[in-house]
Amino acid sequence: MNPGLAKLNRSYTVDEVATLYGLHRNTVRAWFKAGLPAIDDHRPMMFQGRALRAFLQARRDGAKRPCQPGAxxxxxxxxxxxxxxxxxxxxxxxxxxxxxxxxxxxxxxxxxxxxxxxxxxxxxxxxxxxxxxxxxxxxxxxxxxxxxx
Ligand SMILES: [Zn+2]
Structure with missing residues (x-):
């Protein structure tokens, strides 16, 4: 999955994020629960492209990080x-x-x-x-x- 698919200055609905990355919308909701920030007070929920990119990039980096001793x-x-x-x-x-x-x-x-x-x-x-x-x-x-x- 390429975090760069999201345009920095665009806002995305849950459905749009799901379409963009070819995922189920429940996955997008799981990202939200895992810390992806939504735009304040916006209903339905929307996400900034910038936040999406940062969130996905951080997850990708995290997946590559080997466990430290003791962890x-x-x-x-x-x-x-x-x-x-x-x-x-x-x-x-x-x-x-x-x-x-x-x-x-x-x-x-x-x-x-x-x-x-x-x-x-x-x-x-x-x-x-x-x-x-x-x-x-x-x-x-x-x-x-x-x-x-
Ligand atoms: Zn834990």
Whole structure:
């Protein structure tokens, strides 16, 4: 998606933004909820091209940014976040590989990252990690957890 499609000095309705980028209007509403600023007191809701560009550019930059040591990517915050203290678990699978899970300290959402056991000290940078081995079937029997979309 090219943020530059929006003209800087034009204003766009939700439908126009959806058409411009070839998306569903619900996606545009999700952007609004995620922080895309609408023009004040305008009904129906409209967005400035300048704001659209800045918002999409920031998201694109954010997607490229690798996680810093001690941080995991939170799909709700859409950014690398510090895990809540004591929430970090490494589920060891085969050959030292596994999944690092934690809760986002900012929003409480689940975060995860594929990792190898050997890389944990580098990734978590001194953060205590509880290591769980095997028994993936137990996890699968648990009720569905809240996973951010
Ligand atoms: Zn979060």
């Amino acid at each position: 995991l990517y939170c799909c709700k915050c859409r950014a690398p976040r510090e895990p809540a203290s004591g929430s970090v678990v490494f589920e060891a699978r085969i050959a030292g590989a596994g999944t690092l899970r934690a809760l986002c300290a900012t929003c409480g959402c689940r975060m995860f990252r594929r990792a190898s056991e050997a890389s944990l000290p580098d990734i978590m940078f001194g953060t205590p990690v509880r290591i769980v081995r095997g028994a993936p079937h137990i996890e699968e029997r648990q009720p569905p957890s809240v996973i951010c979309a």
